[in-house]
Structures are given as C-alpha cells and as structure tokens.
Amino acid sequence: MTRPSPPPTGSEVAARAALETRDLVKRFRTGEGPVEVLRGVSFTLTPGQSLALTGESGSGKSTLLHICAGLEPADDGAVLVQGHDIARLSEAESAALRRGTLGLVFQQFNLIPSLDVDRNLSFQARLAGHHDPARIAALAERLGLAALLNRYPEELSGGQQQRVAIGRCLAARPAVVLADEPTGNLDEATGDAVLDLLLEACRDAGAALLLVTHSQRLAARCDGRLHLQSGRVAPA
C-alpha cells in the first residue's frame, strides 16, 4: 500500500518553513495519572522570522522547545525542521540536525563544565565545521565576554553563562534558533542588548528564532507571538 502523497501546498510550505509543528500532543505520566501538557500545538516559522512564545509558568513552553529540538518525542503530531519530519530521523541523524541546523539556548546547564569560555564559545561551530575565530572574538566582544574567555563556567554568574550559551549558538550559524528564556537571568539593559544581538544575528543570517520569554516587552520586539494556554496556542 502506498501512502497518498501530501498535498502540494504542504510541501511548498514545508520548503519555505524553517520550523513547523502540526498538532503536537505531549502527555507526562505523573503520580496522579497522565497530564496532557500540549494538546495540539501547530505553528510555522519561516527563515528570518522571529516568534515569541509566552505563557505562564508550567504551561509547557520548555517542553514544546525540547520537542522542536528533537530532544524529546511528542506523543502525537509532527515537527518538521526544514521540511524533515524529525520523528523519522535516526538518533545519529537527529544528532546531526542538532549539530548543524539547530541552535539551542536553555534556561540552565547550557555549558560544558570542563571547557573554558573560549572553548565553550567555539565548541558548536567547530562541531558544525565552520569555526571562525574572528566571528567568535566579535561575538565575545558584543556579549561582554571578552574579559572572561579563560574562565570556567562555574566561575561565571548565571547571566554570564547565558550569554556564553547565546554566543556559542550564534557562532555556529544555525538555521533555527530555539532559545528558552535566554535573558531570564539578565538585568533589563543587558537583556535588551543581548536580545538585540540575537534578533540582529538571526535576521542577518536568515535564521528562524523561537524565543521563550515571560517579558511582554521583549515579546513585542519579535515578528510574531504565540501564547500557550491550557496546552494550546492562542494568538496573543
């Protein structure tokens, strides 16, 4: 039996979309039974576009991000990165996707503890095979990390760590950036400056950006906005 081929419009959209989710469902088993955190989340992100993801604490923002990055499987629905259904990728292919195409910034535990800031900054770029020392130096300068290059992650504040994670992500020139409250640990001024950098870099490189944030002010600076509520996205 052959599958019916998808409608032509779908592949057209997929070809244009950097990241697309279709009816994502995610359940967690807990002591009180299964909890449905995502109940059919769909959105599309095109290259160069930035989307802010908001929602109250525990609404499932991080979970959605992890599923988009292929770190966690969805219970139903699909995630397409540059048109590829990541559920169908083998572990090696999914790892290759994370190395070459995606850029991830987490809420915490971003950095590799045994490497210093310099090495952490260049790590992903070297993995992806386009290491450019000049770009890293420029990024470090703009992120205010130039003086910290020889420190180790645990010798940094939370905000400094997050800036390193952002620098590492941008240095690798990913096609899709997934950032989970990247400025959560930063003061307002620094947060603004870092977000400027993030938006600017993504726009320049034509990268899609999905940004989780609690701040309405920051969300307003993105091209679009998704609000997670009761497991579904509501346009804000």
Place this chain on the structure above:
Amino acid sequence: MTAAALSALLGHWRRHPVQLAMLLAGLALATALWSGVQALNAEARAAYDRAGALLGEAELSRLEAPAGLIDPADYIALRRAGWRVSPIVEGRADLGATRVTLLGIDPLTAPAGPAATDLPEADPAAFLVPPGLGFAAPETIREVGEAPFPLIAAPEVPVGQVLVDIAIAQAHLGLGGQISRLTILPGQPRFVPPLAELVPHLQRVDPGEETDLAALTDSFHLNLTAFGLLSFAVGLFIVHAAVGLAFEQRRPVFRTLRALGLPLRRLMALLAAEMLLFGLLAGSAGLVLGYLVAGALLPDVAATLRGLYGAPVPGALAFRPEWAAAGLAMAMAGVLVAGGQSLAQLARLPILAPAQPRAWARASGRAMRLQGAGAVALALVALTLTFRGEGLVAGFVLLAALLLSAALAVPLVLAALLSLGERLARGPVAHWFWADSRQNLPRLSLALMALMLALAANIGVGTMVSSFRATFIGWLDQRLAAELYVTARTEAEGEELRAFLEPRSDAILPVWYAEATVAGRPARIYGTKDHATFRDHWPLIAEGPNPWDRLAAGEGVMINEQLARSADLWPGDAVVLPGAGRFDVAGVYSDYGNPNAQVMLGIDAFLAAFPRAPRLSHAVRMDPDEVPAMMAQLQDRLGLPATMMSDQAQAKAVSLQIFERTFVVTRALNILTLSVAALALFASLVTLSGMRMAQLAPLWALGLTRARLAALDLGRGMVLAALTAVLALPVGLALAQVLLAVINVQAFGWRLPLQLFPGDWLTLGFWALLAALAACALPALKLARSAPADLIRVFVQER
C-alpha cells in the same frame, strides 16, 4: 528531628544501591584479605606454640650446645651431679613418603607436657624397644604412609612431627648417643654445682626467648603481612572513594538539613554512626570471606612452611574469636580513616557551599600539591633507606615508601599527561575528551592509585619470582650435577652401598653432614670430596685464590651465601667451626631455598672432626644412560627401596616443586589484589556516572549521540587504565629490585640478579585493560541506553 534527618540521609543509599554495594564490597574485601592473611599467620604461630608446648619447653629453660649437639657424657655428668634434666633429640628425617621432624624424648624424665599426659595409651615396651612406636597427628600419618615403625594417631602432636623414644630417634637420625638439647626440669634440688662449672661449653636458653622456628619463619610471615596490608590499603581506596562521592552527592541534602536547623554536630554524629554501621556490616561479611580465603590458602602456606622450614603447620584452619575481633576493629578503623577526610571537610564547609564540579577539582588541586609534596618526601625517605637502611624492617619501610610515593604521584603525572593530550588535541570533541578526563581525574584518582599499586605489586612480585625461578633453575643444574642420589637406611647398608657402587660408577660423592652452630647460626657442615663435579659446576659467587685446592687441603672452607651475608664473612675472612678448628673462607656459593647456614669442609678434615656423623647419603657420578639399570640393581641386590634413591630429573623436579609451592600463596594474593583494584575502578566509575549527566547532557543537546558519548567514556576509562599501567611498569621494576636486592637478602640471605620478562608485562597489561574494560563497560552501557528523558531532565529547572 534526628529520625527525620536520618531518613533523609539514608534515602541516598536507597536511590544509589550500586554505590552502597560498592562501599560495602570494598570494605568487605579489604577486611577479607587482611584478616585472611592474619588468620594464616595466627594459625602458623599457634602451631609453633603448640610445638613448644608439646614437651613443656615453652615454660622451661633448656641447655644447648653452641657447637650443635650435646655429648652424652655431659648429660651423664649433669645427672650425676644431681641436676634434673631431660634429653631431647630433634632432626629432620625421611619417613615413608615424606620428610618429618623426628622428636625423640626420654619417657622416664620427660617434663609434664601434653606429651606426658595427653597421648593415647600405648604399650610402654613397644615405645622403647626397636623398631619402636611413633605418635603423630593423623594428617602426618596419612602423609607418611608406610613407616618403619607403627604410628599412633595423636592430635596433640604438631603436624609434620613424629614423637618417638630418644634411642629410636638417634638411630634414625644417625646421631649415635648425641643429644639436641636438655630440658631443665622444674624443682631442682637445693645444692647442685652451678652449670657454668659442670658444663661450661653448654648454653642456657630461658623460656620466652623466641623459638628458632618462629625466628626462622618471621620473614615469611612478614611477607604475608605486608601483602595483607597492601590489599587492605587497596580496599580502603575503594571505601574512601565511595564515601567521598556519597558525601559530595549528598551535599544538597546536608545544606537543606542544616538550613532547616539541624546542628552540625548532630549531622556529623549521624554520618559517623552511619559509617560505623557500614563498617560493622561489611566487616562481618569480610571476616566470613577472609576465613574462606585463609582456608583456601592454608594448605599451600602450610606446605611451604613445612617444606622450607620444617615448621609444623596443619593444613586446616581453626576459628579464633580474638582474630575475628581484630579483623572487625580493622574494618571499623578503616572506614573511619576513609570517611574521616569527608567528615572533616563537612565540618569546615560553609552551609551554602555549592556542589560545583570544578570547586571540587580546585580543592583537590590543593590536595594535589600536598600529594606532590608527600610523594617527594616519601621518595626521599626511600632514597635514604636505599643507601642507609639496614635490616628487614627498614627494607619493608623502603618498600612502603616507594609504593606510597609512586601512588601519590600517579594523579600528578596523569594530570600532566592529560593536559599534554589536551594541548595536542585537534577537533573540538577530542579537546573536550582530554579536558573532561582531566577534570574528572580527582574523582578517579584513588581508584587509579589502587590500580597502579596492584599492577606494580604484580610486576614487582612477578619479576622477583620469575628472576628467582630462572636463577634457581640454572642453579639447580649446577647443584644437582650428579646422575644418581642414593641414601642408605643404616650405616651398615651405607658401607655395602659404597662397596657396590665403587667399581660401577665414575665417582661416589658423600653427602655427609653434621649439625653445628657457626658464627652463632644453626648450620650444617658438609664433608666434601675433591672432585671435578664441584670444580666445574659449583655456583660460586665469590672466591679467593685456588678455592678448591685449599678446600681439599683442609685449609679453607666454602660457605653459602646466607652465612656470608648474615655474618659478613667473605673470602679472606676466617670462620671457626666448632670441633673442627679455624678455617679461611675460600669461597662463597649460592644456596637458594635453604633458610640455614651451610659450610663445605674437606672430607678428611670433616671425618676427623665429626667421626660420628651419619654416612648415609651419596651422590653418584655415572653414565646417565645406565642410571635406570643401576637403580634396578640396587633394589634387587641390596634391597634398597625405590624411595631411597632418585635420578637427577627427579631430584630437580622435587626441588622445583618446593619452589613453585613457595610462591603459590604470593601469586594468589597478587591476583586477589588486582581484582580488588579492578573493583575499585568499577566502583568509582559507577558512582561517577551518576554525577555525569549534567556534564554530558549539554554535549548531547549539541549533537553528540549517546552512543558516541558512551564510547568516549569507555575510551577515557581505557586511556586512564593504560596510562596507569604504563606508570606501574617502572614502579614494579623498582619494587622487584628492592625485593631482590634488599628484602630477599634480609629475609632469606640471598641476592638475585634482576631479569626482565617483557612477555609477562604484556600479559599483565592485557589483563589490566580487560579489567578496566569490564569496569568501564557497565557505566558506558548505562549511558548509551539512558532515556533522553534522563538527559533532558538536566535542562529543566527546579529538578
């Protein structure tokens, strides 16, 4: 509050059962090896004491002749003067299928010991009248098989000894009327002439002075003890590592408990109690295990002690409560030592100290500097002792200093090597690999130190044994040059034998000896015939001019290496042989496997000085092809039993067998120590793998597959093990050199050349890597199979 805190603390172990198992297993193994060795030593010591107690000699003074044997005339003189003394004859003799210690007593005067009161009923006449009657342990009777006189089972008699009437013993030992020693009985009459007047040439030995046997076997037991201590130390490394990591992991719990108001003192008391509980549990298990280990090793230890020293050690183990108590105490002390550092650290730590991996590394960076200083200091101690040290104890201190210094240096050297790797690394993953290995080194360093110690001990002891073996085999070829060895049962038979062999052989070389004390040491003096056999083959290690001519002329003597080293007698010096006179040392020969001093005297001088020495054993030079026919003839014509003769191959085989047996125990302990070290590595890696999620999750998120990360982890374990093994090689060789050139000389009196056996190293390296692979495999597999959910959990806050 205490109960709540306790449940919070113990909860850790419920969630980390493998870690708990490792902690307990490490402690149990350490206790097992230590107490096992102690059980062996205790059994042997008890056997020596029993041997002394049998004739009541442990409590009584005795008279001995510095020259070896006491003349019957002295005995008669003493009795006439009113002294109450009892004669004893003791000597090694072949009896049936084995060699035993014949103990001859005079039943009429023997002191009231177990020998006089506890022996089974037997016909006194049968005991006194030839062929006589012997009492022996059932084990001995089984080993002897067929004896020339009936043997009666008497468990009181130490294994390997046979108690007979004095006259029977004298006959079998060929001693004529001579006596080994006189026991001075209790309740002497008031007015007897002093001993110094009556028998000025005899020496009074008071009880409590160490028995000859105990002194003789001391070095053997010291060896065992050293090995037991090494194993215990290696085991403690495991405990230390497990306890340290558990403290590290529980830091958040400590922090919360203290923030909630649990006093520091209470917390520390709880932790100490917890450790003591573990000590009790694991110590008990270790005792059971140690008992089993000792039970398994005792037959070989006993065989070694009997074969080498004639020490009466039984092959079965008895349970001793004091041994169990000591073992348990050692386990408790061990766990406190291992946990003490962590407790001390806890006491100093501010409440909110974060659990940072690099803080740990930094703290251990300080520790590393301390370690480095310790390593250097110990190396200096070792160096000083190499040039200045004297005596067996100094030898062992040198050994310990060498090993400890090397162990302390291991993390430093490995850290340097890993930084080198880091600097040379190309790709980002390779770079991370080296940096990460270096960062995790402090957590693994204890296990790696244990591995290094075990490997070095293996290489050192292995090299010592192999060098010894190679030297020994070459030496046997020289020493056992004769084609046939025959021993007559009586003097008359001996004469008959010589007459028969004279026309049918190239030469008959007497193997006649007299027991004596030379330079204050128990010795045997051999009468030596001048013959090419000696001139061509004898393994001389030092010689003056024309040694063999001077020996034949009765001007000089040859002495064995043991005597030369212990009494510092070398060619050019003179030595006094009691009853024979003063002789120059003409040469020194190596004489392995013999704990006693030995002297070779020209046969003429020998016969003049010791006319009553038994003339029973002979070495025969002849055409090797005719040996079997000759042995058949001797059986047919003279009725000599086959057990009284052996050809060269047999003689060598017997010697080699004794040699191999001597090292069975060493080898077994070696293997056990290595397994403990492998377990230590495993324990550390398993515990570490639990803490590594936070280190590995970012890499996974950045696109390294779990399989790749697992492979890297496995590779890291193997690289560290391989580097450690390489480091162990020079340490092991230094150890071998100390064993050969210092310990052996002090303990046995002989020095051996160091020989290298690279094939053995490769085999050992292979086993070490296999052990490391086994230790790394499980954590790596766990990582490769870990659910993404476990890794993702790291990134989710508040978990």
